Amino acid sequence: MDITRRRLLVLLPAAAVAWKYVLAGTPEASPNYKLTEHWWGMLIDIPKCIGCGSCVRACAEENDVPEGYYRTWIERYHVADWRIERPEVESPDGGKQGFPPHADDGGKNFFVPKLCNHCAESPCTQVCPVGATFVTPDGVVLVDKSYCLGCRYCVQACPYGCRFINPKTNTAEKCSLCYHRITKGLTTACCEVCPTGARQLADLKNPKDPIHEFLRTHTVQVLKPHMATGAKVFYNGMDGSVR
Amino acid sequence: MFKDIEHLIRLAVVIAVALVAFVILRAAVVPRSFGQYGHYRGAAIGEIASRPVAFAGHDACETCHTDVLDQKKLGKHVVVACEACHGALAKHADDPGSVQPKKLDTALVCARCHEANSAKPKGFPQVATADHSGGLACDTCHQPHRPKIETAKSETEGKK
Numbered sequence: 001m002d003i004t005r006r007r008l009l010v011l012l013p014a015a016a017v018a019w020k021y022v023l024a025g026t027p028e029a030s031p032n033y034k035l036t037e038h039w040w041g042m043l044i045d046i047p048k049c050i051g052c053g054s055c056v057r058a059c060a061e062e063n064d065v066p067e068g069y070y071r072t073w074i075e076r077y078h079v080a081d082w083r084i085e086r087p088e089v090e091s092p093d094g095g096k097q098g099f100p101p102h103a104d105d106g107g108k109n110f111f112v113p114k115l116c117n118h119c120a121e122s123p124c125t126q127v128c129p130v131g132a133t134f135v136t137p138d139g140v141v142l143v144d145k146s147y148c149l150g151c152r153y154c155v156q157a158c159p160y161g162c163r164f165i166n167p168k169t170n171t172a173e174k175c176s177l178c179y180h181r182i183t184k185g186l187t188t189a190c191c192e193v194c195p196t197g198a199r200q201l202a203d204l205k206n207p208k209d210p211i212h213e214f215l216r217t218h219t220v221q222v223l224k225p226h227m228a229t230g231a232k233v234f235y236n237g238m239d240g241s242v243r
Numbered sequence: 244m245f246k247d248i249e250h251l252i253r254l255a256v257v258i259a260v261a262l263v264a265f266v267i268l269r270a271a272v273v274p275r276s277f278g279q280y281g282h283y284r285g286a287a288i289g290e291i292a293s294r295p296v297a298f299a300g301h302d303a304c305e306t307c308h309t310d311v312l313d314q315k316k317l318g319k320h321v322v323v324a325c326e327a328c329h330g331a332l333a334k335h336a337d338d339p340g341s342v343q344p345k346k347l348d349t350a351l352v353c354a355r356c357h358e359a360n361s362a363k364p365k366g367f368p369q370v371a372t373a374d375h376s377g378g379l380a381c382d383t384c385h386q387p388h389r390p391k392i393e394t395a396k397s398e399t400e401g402k403k
Contacts, residue, residue, distance in 0.1 A: 035280075035288070050363045052356045054327050061331045062297045076362050098355055099362065109362035134283035144287035180294035189298045193327040195356055196367070 033183045038138040039205040040177055041232030042191070043214060044113055046239075048198035051076060051111035055190035055199060056096045062178060062189035069164050070094035071175040072115035072190055079108040079241050087241040112235075112242055113199060115190070116141060116162040116175035117223060120230030124154035124163060124174075133172065139204070139232060140177045148172050159227050177201075204232065298326050299336035307339070311388055318389035328352050328387070349381040 051074055059065060059072045074095030078088040092099065095111075102109060122141050125133045132147035133154055148171035155163045155172060166173040178188035186192070187201045202211035214220070214236070221238045222231040235242070279285025304325040305312045315321045326332055328347060335342040350372070359369040372378070384392060 033292075047364055050356055050367055051360065054355070058298060058326075058331070078362075098358070099360055101360055102362065109360075111362055131277070131281075131283040134281055134287075136288055137280055142287065142291055144284050144291075146290075147284055147287070176291060179288075179291050181296050181298075181300075183292040184296065186296065186298075186300045189331075192298050192300055192324050195323040195327050197322060 035137040037205060038182075038203050039232075040139045040182060041118060041202045041204050041211070041234065042115070042177070042188075043200045043202050043211055043220075043234050043236065045198045045200070045236045046110060046112060047237040048196045049074070049111040049113055050196055050198075051095060051099050052195065053095045053098045054193040054195060055113060056094050058189040058193040059175075060096070062181075063176070065173075066167060069166070069173070070096075071162075071173070072113060074099075075112045075114060076102070077108070077110050077112060077239065077241060078102055078104065079239065080104070081107050084241050087243075089243075108239065108241075110239065112238070113190075114160065114162070114223075115233060116158075116177070117160055117229065117231035117233040118175075118177055120232060121228065123157040123159060123227075123229060127153040127157040129153065136179075140179055140182075141174070142176055142179060143172050143174060145169060145171050159224055159229065160231075202232075202234070296333050297331040299331075299333040301325050303336045304332075314386070314388040318391055320388060320390060347387075349385075349387060350376075350378060353381040353385075353387070 053074060055072055056070060056074060059070075063071060065071050072094075073091050075089050075091045076095070076099050078090075080086075080088075090099075095113075099111075118135075118139060118141050120135065120139065122135055125135055125141060128134075129151065130147055130149055132144045132149070133141065134144070135141050150165055150170040150172065152165060152172070155165060158174075163172055163174045165171070178186075178190075181188060182201065188199075191199045191201045200211070203209045204211065211234075215234065218236050220234045220236050222234060223242070224231070274284050274286065276285035276287075277283065280288070301324040308325070311325075315323075329344050332342075332344055335344055354372050357369055357372075359371045363369055370376075376383075381387070381390075
């Protein structure tokens with residue numbers, strides 16, 4: 001095809017329109033999902049957790065988490081009768097394969113699943129020098145892989161130890177609250193497979209979400225409340241020894 | 244008064260050119276969606292949201308496997324999602340013909356939850372598998388979707 005002056009004048013606006021879409025990036029995956037209508041969090045019911053490790057395995061599979069790294073993990077607390085301020089905490093392979101019986105089965109024993117708390121005032125996003133990590137308008141802390149430098153500021157800033165550097169990509173990685181699932185109307189992979197309902201995804205902006213009733217009728221706490229991070233992972237029945 | 248103004252004009256031109264170059268470069272380098280919602284690339288939200296899922300979710304399973312759902316409804320395992328035991332099966336849900344789930348070894352799968360451990364909640368059914376079955380597969384006696392072994396009488400009564 002010869003490019004005549006007339007053809008070029010026709011093609012130029014079309015190319016300009018196409019280029020606009022190239023620059024704008026991938027379009028939103030779920031067109032019916034509205035960012036402003038949600039405020040995501042999670043409820044963890046400690047007395048229901050059986051430490052089976054289903055959540056840890058499901059998370060690794062759903063999100064391609066490298067071996068030896070965890071976006072969510074389970075800790076087993078052992079509090080001896082006479083030392084509540086010094087609990088013994090273990091998490092073999094993040095609890096992926098369950099837990100062997102504890103050598104000393106006296107005292108108090110329980111499981112605590114951990115994950116990113118999706119803080120409303122998250123320390124990790126505040127320290128990012130390039131804007132590679134951010135709180136979305138629907139309250140999820142995400143990492144933009146293509147923008148992350150791998151400087152590790154955020155890994156150090158997270159008071160909950162929820163971040164790591166992916167050894168393959170050398171970028172920061174963390175729980176995304178299965179953002180690719182919740183925007184499609186599914187629950188997170190960990191909540192999907194939790195056999196006892198110890199983990200429940202919660203939409204704090206949805207007045208019909210059972211979380212509101214639960215928060216009203218139970219004594220619920222977040223981790224490290226004194227740090228004022230605005231954590232949105234709520235723990236029910238949490239022992240005072242949990243850090 | 245402005246006798247030697249030439250060098251000032253030259254300087255102003257250099258600054259103006261540098262400024263224009265900076266503005267053009269910045270517009271070319273900064274992604275279009277940066278600052279759309281805050282100090283980050285707004286398009287990243289859509290990119291992360293568009294990743295494929297691995298777990299189909301139990302609603303997808305239940306549209307076809309209604310017989311299993313009916314069995315589960317009669318027992319306590321009704322609250323356990325299919326993929327909790329069977330693993331991630333979004334590929335099977337997309338193409339049930341070619342992707343088939345693996346057969347499970349109940350001696351391993353059941354023990355993940357039901358092996359006795361002092362840290363598990365007291366009300367949760369637990370067994371020491373070595374004593375309870377001696378390594379025998381659990382589905383020798385139990386039906387995994389409806390695990391309680393019921394006598395003929397209670398079976399006719401159905402779920403209370």
